[in-house]
Amino acid sequence: MTRIILDKQAVTAPTRNTSNIMLLVLAALVPGIAVYSYVISPIVVINALVAMFSAVVFELLAVKLRGARGWPAVQDGSITVAAVLLALAVPPGLPFWQLLVGVFIMVMLGKQVYGGLGNNPFNPAMVGYAALMISFPQNMTLWFAPGELHSAGFVSLIEAKLGMGQTDIGSNKVWDGVTAATPLEQVRVWRLQSLDDNGNSTALSLAFSASGWLWINLAFLLGGLFLLYKKVIQWHIPVAVVTSFTLLTLLLGQSQIPLYQLVFSGALILGAFFIATDPVTAAASNRGRLIFGSGVGALTFTIREFGGYPEGIAFAILLMNLCVPLIDYLDRRPD
Amino acid sequence: MNTLLNTLATRLGFHNQQPPFSFHGGLPLNPNKRALGESIVEPPLPPYLIIPLINYAKQSLTPTVAVGDSVRRGQLLAAGVVAPTSGKIKAIKPHATIHPDTLAVNAIVLHCDGEDKRGNPSASDNPQELGGASDNLSRLIKLRSSGKQSQMQQLVDQFALSGLGGAGFPTAEKLLGNTTPVKTLIINAAECEPEISCDEALIQSDAIDIVKGIDAAVQLSQCDQCIVAIEDSKPAAIENLQSALKDKPTAAQLMIIPTRYPTGAESPLIECVTGKYIPHNQKPTDHGVVCINIATALALWHALDNAPLDSRVLSLGGQSMPNPCNVRVRFGTTVNFILHSTGNNSVVNDHRIRAGGPLSGFDLQNLSVPITAHTNCILAEPRVEITDAQACIRCGQCADVCPARLLPQQLHWHAMADDLNGCKQFQLDACIECGCCDLVCPSSIKLTETFRYAKSQARFRDTLELKAVAAEQRFTEREHRLEQRALARKRAIEERKKTIQSSSEPDREEIKAALARARAKRQPKQSR
Numbered sequence: 001m002t003r004i005i006l007d008k009q010a011v012t013a014p015t016r017n018t019s020n021i022m023l024l025v026l027a028a029l030v031p032g033i034a035v036y037s038y039v040i041s042p043i044v045v046i047n048a049l050v051a052m053f054s055a056v057v058f059e060l061l062a063v064k065l066r067g068a069r070g071w072p073a074v075q076d077g078s079i080t081v082a083a084v085l086l087a088l089a090v091p092p093g094l095p096f097w098q099l100l101v102g103v104f105i106m107v108m109l110g111k112q113v114y115g116g117l118g119n120n121p122f123n124p125a126m127v128g129y130a131a132l133m134i135s136f137p138q139n140m141t142l143w144f145a146p147g148e149l150h151s152a153g154f155v156s157l158i159e160a161k162l163g164m165g166q167t168d169i170g171s172n173k174v175w176d177g178v179t180a181a182t183p184l185e186q187v188r189v190w191r192l193q194s195l196d197d198n199g200n201s202t203a204l205s206l207a208f209s210a211s212g213w214l215w216i217n218l219a220f221l222l223g224g225l226f227l228l229y230k231k232v233i234q235w236h237i238p239v240a241v242v243t244s245f246t247l248l249t250l251l252l253g254q255s256q257i258p259l260y261q262l263v264f265s266g267a268l269i270l271g272a273f274f275i276a277t278d279p280v281t282a283a284a285s286n287r288g289r290l291i292f293g294s295g296v297g298a299l300t301f302t303i304r305e306f307g308g309y310p311e312g313i314a315f316a317i318l319l320m321n322l323c324v325p326l327i328d329y330l331d332r333r334p335d
Numbered sequence: 336m337n338t339l340l341n342t343l344a345t346r347l348g349f350h351n352q353q354p355p356f357s358f359h360g361g362l363p364l365n366p367n368k369r370a371l372g373e374s375i376v377e378p379p380l381p382p383y384l385i386i387p388l389i390n391y392a393k394q395s396l397t398p399t400v401a402v403g404d405s406v407r408r409g410q411l412l413a414a415g416v417v418a419p420t421s422g423k424i425k426a427i428k429p430h431a432t433i434h435p436d437t438l439a440v441n442a443i444v445l446h447c448d449g450e451d452k453r454g455n456p457s458a459s460d461n462p463q464e465l466g467g468a469s470d471n472l473s474r475l476i477k478l479r480s481s482g483k484q485s486q487m488q489q490l491v492d493q494f495a496l497s498g499l500g501g502a503g504f505p506t507a508e509k510l511l512g513n514t515t516p517v518k519t520l521i522i523n524a525a526e527c528e529p530e531i532s533c534d535e536a537l538i539q540s541d542a543i544d545i546v547k548g549i550d551a552a553v554q555l556s557q558c559d560q561c562i563v564a565i566e567d568s569k570p571a572a573i574e575n576l577q578s579a580l581k582d583k584p585t586a587a588q589l590m591i592i593p594t595r596y597p598t599g600a601e602s603p604l605i606e607c608v609t610g611k612y613i614p615h616n617q618k619p620t621d622h623g624v625v626c627i628n629i630a631t632a633l634a635l636w637h638a639l640d641n642a643p644l645d646s647r648v649l650s651l652g653g654q655s656m657p658n659p660c661n662v663r664v665r666f667g668t669t670v671n672f673i674l675h676s677t678g679n680n681s682v683v684n685d686h687r688i689r690a691g692g693p694l695s696g697f698d699l700q701n702l703s704v705p706i707t708a709h710t711n712c713i714l715a716e717p718r719v720e721i722t723d724a725q726a727c728i729r730c731g732q733c734a735d736v737c738p739a740r741l742l743p744q745q746l747h748w749h750a751m752a753d754d755l756n757g758c759k760q761f762q763l764d765a766c767i768e769c770g771c772c773d774l775v776c777p778s779s780i781k782l783t784e785t786f787r788y789a790k791s792q793a794r795f796r797d798t799l800e801l802k803a804v805a806a807e808q809r810f811t812e813r814e815h816r817l818e819q820r821a822l823a824r825k826r827a828i829e830e831r832k833k834t835i836q837s838s839s840e841p842d843r844e845e846i847k848a849a850l851a852r853a854r855a856k857r858q859p860k861q862s863r
Contacts, residue, residue, distance in 0.1 A: 016777050017725070017777045017778065017779065018725045018726075018728055018777045018778045020777070021728070021730065021777055072723070072725070076725055076726065078728070116726060117725075117726040117728060118726035118727045118728055118729065119726075234731070279728050279729040279730045279731060280728050280729050282729075284729060284731060284734065284742050284744055284745055285731075285734065285742060328742075328745060329760075332742065332745070332760060332761050332762070
C-alpha cells in the first residue's frame with residue numbers, strides 16, 4: 001500500500017495537535033485551581049502535582065509493559081489532564097496513599113487495559129474516582145468548609161495526609177466539627193434527617209460555604225468558556241448537562257437551597273465542561289452529544305436527589321459512558 | 336455588518352437561505368494557484384503515446400485496431416477511445432497507469448509519426464456526414480427527439496467525450512441518457528483545490544468557445560436552467576465569462592460561489608447551487624440535476640466540430656516545481672515527458688511527484704505513466720518525513736469538516752479493525768476522499784489513506800462474494816443438469832427394458848447371441 005501523504009505545506013489550514021489540546025485544557029483549569037486553593041486550601045495544588053507525577057510514572061510503566069514506546073504516549077498529555085481532574089474531584093484532605101491508589105486505578109484500569117488513549121470506554125479520572133469512593137467512603141465524603149483547612153495549617157495538613165504526626169484526618173482531631181462542609185452534603189443530611197432547618201447557625205455557615213463553592217465553580221465555568229471559545233469542546237455537552245439538571249430540579253427538586261447554588265456547588269460545572277466533554281468517552285455526533293449530556297444531567301440530579309451520595313456526577317458520567325456505543329450506533333450520521 | 340452577521344450565522348450552524356447556499360463541512364484554503372500564467376504552454380508531440388484500454392468504470396476495453404495498423408488522429412481505437420495523433424500501433428500490452436499502486440492495465444503503444452494527420456478513414460468516404468458544429472448539434476437533437484438511440488450512440492461514440500473533472504464519467508450519457516427531465520444543469524468552474532488552475536487558464540484563453548459549448552450542453556440536456564458556478568477567487572476568469580455570456584445569448588447564468596474546498600466536488604457543488612443535499616446512494620440525475628465540468632463543455636464544442644476529445648490542459652505546480660505552468664497535452668503522454676518538455680526535469684529524481692491535487696491526489700511511484708482525461712494536476716514537492724500518527728481522541732473536528740456528513744472518527748475505528756460491515760453502516764461509500772479530515776486531525780492520522788484502503792478491501796470482498804454467488808449458482812445448475820441426465824438415462828433404460836420384454840422370441844435369441852459375442856470379445860482383455 002502506497003503512503004498517501006497530505007501536503008500540509010501546500011495548504012494553509014488551522015492545524016492543532018493533540019498535545020496542544022491537552023495543554024489548553026490544563027490552562028483552562030488554572031483559574032479554577034487558583035480560586036480553589038484560595039478558598040479551601042493550597043493543598044489542592046500539591047494534590048494535583050502528586051497525581052500528575054505519579055500518573056506519568058504509572059503510564060510509562062504500563063506502556064512499557066504493553067511493549068510500546070513509552071514517551072510518545074505520555075507526551076500527548078492526556079494522562080496529565082486526567083490526573084489533575086481526579087485530584088480536583090477528590091476531597092483535598094484525602095491521604096496521599098489513597099490518592100495514589102486512585103491514580104493507579106485510573107491509569108491501569110481506566111485507560112491502559114483497553115490499549116491506551118482513544119480506546120477506553122470510561123472516563124479514566126471517573127474510574128479512579130469511583131474506585132476511591134467505593135474503597136474509602138469515609139475519607140471520600142470528608143469535605144471541609146471554606147477556611148477550615150486554612151486554620152489548620154499547611155504543614156500539619158501535609159503531615160496528616162502523609163499519615164505522619166499525631167493527627168488523623170478521619171477522626172477530626174485537627175479540626176473541631178465538620179459542619180456544612182459542602183452545601184450538597186448538608187442537603188443530604190437534611191434529607192436523611194427530614195429536617196426543615198432554616199435560619200439558624202447551620203444555614204448561615206451553609207450560606208458562607210455555598211458562596212465559597214460558588215466562586216470556585218464560577219472560576220471553572222470561566223475555564224470552560226475559554227475551551228468553548230478555543231473550540232476545544234463543543235457547546236452541546238455542557239449545555240445539555242446543565243439544562244437537563246436545571247429542568248429536573250425545577251420540576252422535581254425538593255431541597256431548600258436556591259437553584260443557582262445547586263448548579264454551582266459540587267462538581268457539576270467541572271464535570272459538565274471538563275469531564276463529560278472528554279471526546280474519547282463521549283458521543284461522536286452533535287445530536288449524540290446532546291443525548292449524552294442530558295443523560296449526565298438527569299442522572300446527576302437523580303443521584304443527588306434520591307441516592308446515597310451527596311454528589312452524583314461521577315457515576316452519572318460513567319453510566320452515560322456505558323451508553324455511548326449505543327448512542328453512536330443509533331446516530332451514525334450528523335446533519 | 337452584514338458579513339459579520341453572516342459569519343456569525345454560519346459559525347452557529349445556520350445555513351444560507353439563498354443561493355449560493357452553504358454546504359456542510361469544507362475548509363477555506365489558500366488557492367495557491369502557482370501554475371496560472373499568461374498562456375497555456377503547448378509542448379511538442381512526444382515520440383510515443385500510451386493509451387490505457389480501460390473505461391471510467393474500470394472495465395477493460397477491446398481494441399478495434401491491431402498491432403502494425405496505421406491510425407489517424409481522431410480514429411476510434413476502442414469504444415470511447417480515439418487516437419490522439421497519427422502514427423503506427425507498435426504494441427498492445429499491459430502498462431503501468433496513474434494509480435496509487437501503479438496498477439498495470441492493457442494499453443496501446445502508439446508511435447507518433449509527427450504529421451498529426453486528422454480524419455477517420457472510414458468516415459471520409461461520405462464527406463457530407465462531416466458537417467459543422469451546429470449541424471452536428473442539430474443532428475444530435477433531431478436523433479434524440481426521434482428516439483433513434485443507436486444512431487445517436489454511434490455519433491456520440493466518435494466524440495470520445497469523458498468528463499475532464501475528476502471521475503471521467505462519460506459526458507454524453509449525462510447529457511443525453513436521462514430518464515427524468517433535467518431541471519438544472521450546473522457547469523462546474525469552481526476548481527476549488529489548491530494548485531490546480533487548468534480550468535481557470537482555459538476560461539481566460541477560450542471563454543467564447545466555452546460559452547458555445549455551454550449553449551450546446553443546454554440544448555442537448557433540454558434543461559430548465561443552467562448555472563455556471565465559479566469561485567470568487569478568480570476575478571479575471573469571471574470577467575471573461577461574463578463578457579462572453581453577454582455576447583452570446585444563452586440560458587446560462589453565472590453564479591459566483593465562495594472559495595471553500597471542496598465546492599468543486601459534485602455533491603457539495605449541488606448543495607451550494609441548489610441548496611439540495613443529495614444522499615450518496617441517490618444520483619443527482621434522479622433529482623433533475625446534471626453537473627459537468629467547464630473544460631468538458633469546451634471539449635463538447637470541439638467534438639461537435641469534428642475534433643474528438645484527445646487532449647487536456649493540466650497544471651504543473653507544487654513547492655518544488657521550477658517552472659510551474661498550465662500545459663496542453665495529448666492523452667497518453669507520459670508524466671516524464673511532460674516534465675522534461677516544460678523544463679521541469681530537475682525535479683524528477685529527488686522530489687515527490689504527485690498526480691492530482693495536494694489533498695485529493697497521491698504520490699507517483701513511476702513517472703513513465705500516461706496521463707488520462709482525469710489527470711488535472713502534477714505536483715512536485717520536497718520529500719518530507721512522515722510524522723507518526725497519535726491516537727484518535729475522537730475530538731470530532733473531522734466530522735465538522737466532512738462535506739459528505741460522515742463521522743470519520745467512527746469510520747477510522749472500524750476501518751482500523753478491518754470491520755468492513757461497520758464501515759458500511761457508517762457509510763464509507765459516501766466518502767469523496769477530499770482529504771479535509773486529514774488536514775484538521777490533531778493527531779495527524781491519515782484518515783483518507785485508511786478509507787481508500789478500506790474501500791479497496793470492501794470492493795475486493797464484494798467481488799469475492801459475487802464470485803462465490805456465481806460459483807454456487809454454477810454448482811447448483813450443474814447438479815440439476817446431472818440429476819436430469821441421470822433421470823433421463825434411467826427412463827431410457829426402463830423404456831428399453833420394456834421394449835425388450837415385449838419383444839418377440841427370435842429377437843431375444845438374437846440378443847442372447849450378440850451378448851455372447853460381446854463376452855467372447857472381452858475375454859482376452861480380462862485375462863491379460
